[in-house]
Amino acid sequence: MEVCGTHTMAIARYGLRELLPEGMRLVSGPGCPVCVTAIADLDRVVALARLPDVTLATFGDLIRVPASRTTLAAERAAGADVRVVYSARDAVQIAADEPDRQVVFAGIGFETTAPTIAASLLESRARGLANFLVLSMHKTMPPPLKALLDLGETPISGFLLPGHVSVITGTACYEFLARDYGVAGVVAGFEPHDVLQALLRLVRQTRPAIEIEYGRAVRPEGNVVAQRLLEQVFAPSDADWRGLGIIPGSGLALRPEYADADAALRFPLDLEPPLEPAGCRCGEVLRGVTDPAACALFGGRCTPEDPVGACMVSSEGACAARYRYRGVDD
Amino acid sequence: MCLALPMRITAVDGALATIASAGLEQRASLMLVPDAKVGDYVLVHAGFALSVLDEVEATGTLELLREIGAFAADDAVTADDAIAADDAG
Numbered sequence: 001m002e003v004c005g006t007h008t009m010a011i012a013r014y015g016l017r018e019l020l021p022e023g024m025r026l027v028s029g030p031g032c033p034v035c036v037t038a039i040a041d042l043d044r045v046v047a048l049a050r051l052p053d054v055t056l057a058t059f060g061d062l063i064r065v066p067a068s069r070t071t072l073a074a075e076r077a078a079g080a081d082v083r084v085v086y087s088a089r090d091a092v093q094i095a096a097d098e099p100d101r102q103v104v105f106a107g108i109g110f111e112t113t114a115p116t117i118a119a120s121l122l123e124s125r126a127r128g129l130a131n132f133l134v135l136s137m138h139k140t141m142p143p144p145l146k147a148l149l150d151l152g153e154t155p156i157s158g159f160l161l162p163g164h165v166s167v168i169t170g171t172a173c174y175e176f177l178a179r180d181y182g183v184a185g186v187v188a189g190f191e192p193h194d195v196l197q198a199l200l201r202l203v204r205q206t207r208p209a210i211e212i213e214y215g216r217a218v219r220p221e222g223n224v225v226a227q228r229l230l231e232q233v234f235a236p237s238d239a240d241w242r243g244l245g246i247i248p249g250s251g252l253a254l255r256p257e258y259a260d261a262d263a264a265l266r267f268p269l270d271l272e273p274p275l276e277p278a279g280c281r282c283g284e285v286l287r288g289v290t291d292p293a294a295c296a297l298f299g300g301r302c303t304p305e306d307p308v309g310a311c312m313v314s315s316e317g318a319c320a321a322r323y324r325y326r327g328v329d330d
Numbered sequence: 331m332c333l334a335l336p337m338r339i340t341a342v343d344g345a346l347a348t349i350a351s352a353g354l355e356q357r358a359s360l361m362l363v364p365d366a367k368v369g370d371y372v373l374v375h376a377g378f379a380l381s382v383l384d385e386v387e388a389t390g391t392l393e394l395l396r397e398i399g400a401f402a403a404d405d406a407v408t409a410d411d412a413i414a415a416d417d418a419g
Contacts, residue, residue: 006332033331059376061331087377089359112332116378119361164332167373167381216387217373223381226362316331 001154001288003141004162005032005316006190012321014192015328024203027154027288028318030144030241031162033109034061035286035310035317038240039274041137042067045106047269048135049080054267055098057091058106060084065313068275088120095124095132104263107136112164114138114252115226118233121254121261135263136254139239141165142173143250147241149181154288158184158202160195163214168230170222171210178208189214233258242310243283280309285318292319299323334375336383339368349374 002008008028011017017026030036046067049056056072063072063084076082081101085091088105095103107117117134124132141162149156161174166187177183184205188198198213205211212218230252239251254262279297284290292298292311302308304320311317337349342360349358349372360366363379372379 004332059331089377109331112334112375112380115362115380116359116376119359119378123361162332164334164373164375164380167334216384217381219381223362225364226380229362314331 001027001029001148001156001158002160002188002195003029003031003145004160004165005035005314006164007031007160007162007188007195008318008321009316010190010192010195012325012328014195015325016192016195018328019196020199024199026160027156027291028285028321029148029159029288030244030286032286032311032314032316032318033113033139034065034314035282036139036144036241036243037062037065037108037137037310038242039068039276040240040271043069043271043274044264044269045135045137046070046072046075047271048104048106048263048267049075049082051102051267053100053102055081055083055094055101055103056106057083057085057088057094057103059086059108061314062106062108064307065310066277066307068272088117089123092120092124092127092129092132095129096127099129099131102131102133102266104133104135104267107134107138110139110141110162110165111168111230112162114234115168115223115229118229121233121258122229124261130260133261133263133266134254134258136234136252137239138234138252139241139250140236140252141169142176143247144241144244145174145177147244147247147250148287149177149183151287156183156288158186158205158208160198160202161185161187161210163187163189163194163218166212166214166218166222168223168226170218171212171220174210178210182208184208185210187212187214187218189217241286243286277308282309282311282317282319285311292322295319299326332375334373334380336371337374339366339370339372339379342366342368347372347379349379 091105186198186201234252236249237251237253281295307313311319337351339347340350341348359378371383373381
């Protein structure tokens with residue numbers, strides 16, 4: 001199982017599935033941050049964007065993902081102040097340039113992205129900006145791997161571990177896979193030869209272990225500076241994952257010292273109960289239980305142009321990857 | 331989402347670097363890799379450098395690319411090319 005959306009895309013784009021020998025099957029897991037974001041969290045983002053004083057800053061990935069009743073793109077068209085940024089630092093600059101606006105950054109992403117939000121928050125503090133806020137929906141990767149293995153729905157014998165998450169975390173956080181579950185793991189880069197080399201290393205293991213194939217970027221200890229920054233700004237919290245539900249300790253909440261920058265505390269909102277899109281099997285796809293093409297909506301009612309579920313919206317969702325490279329990746 | 335691109339640092343100004351790849355120049359924060367210096371290749375994600383790429387390891391990647399025929403054996407290819415070729419992920 002690969003648990004990084006960028007791996008999902010690389011596997012589909014280069015048609016790697018077709019090259020695999022009999023007996024080896026690749027399934028996509030919960031590796032696309034947009035896809036695993038719970039509908040209730042998306043509803044909160046939309047509700048914040050509707051507030052008159054709020055400028056909602058977000059990475060582009062989130063803009064078309066359906067919340068219960070609408071999308072950020074639709075809200076923007078209806079007049080909400082939603083801005084797509086390349087970096088959280090750009091959102092800090094908006095806060096500096098427009099002191100009358102409350103700039104809320106929609107924080108999604110795994111360990112790769114969360115340190116950049118932590119650093120931006122510290123930068124906004126250093127610049128004395130009280131109007132830069134974060135809605136943290138950040139998540140960490142090891143807990144869902146454990147949750148998937150505990151569920152036992154999918155027979156996973158090895159993980160292609162996420163290259164850029166591991167740049168930050170290092171490999172110690174994955175050791176439990178081999179030690180407690182007897183499941184192998186290789187941290188892989190994103191070129192086709194990286195993925196193939198990592199698969200080769202997985203099958204050549206005589207006993208399950210955690211290895212690094214992506215050695216040009218990943219050190220066993222990870223990026224210690226970024227880890228310290230994460231610990232300084234965030235604390236582990238329970239988080240809601242699409243398809244997996246609440247996983248204890250899998251989220252990153254702002255520490256109490258940063259409560260004044262916590263958008264969830266600044267703007268407490270009563271939200272209507274979330275509505276899941278009818279017929280969408282995104283949750284099962286994210287657990288590797290259902291193949292994207294096995295969903296009745298796939299390619300008909302649900303396409304990247306007119307998506308029903310998050311896995312078809314995000315450019316690195318398993319459904320979008322399969323649809324885009326159909327014919328290559330079957 | 332976790333996309334990160336290898337880019338070369340061409341100038342450093344405090345915690346900010348100018349980085350370049352394939353003729354494209356931009357700024358990135360070095361807050362997460364304080365030891366990075368001019369000439370290093372760094373992986374850049376969302377305006378931040380996350381990691382300094384290891385040239386020795388990248389050379390190993392190059393060997394592998396040669397082996398699988400991605401480069402013709404007589405091409406003059408350097409470790410820089412291997413890192414620069416590594417533009418996905």
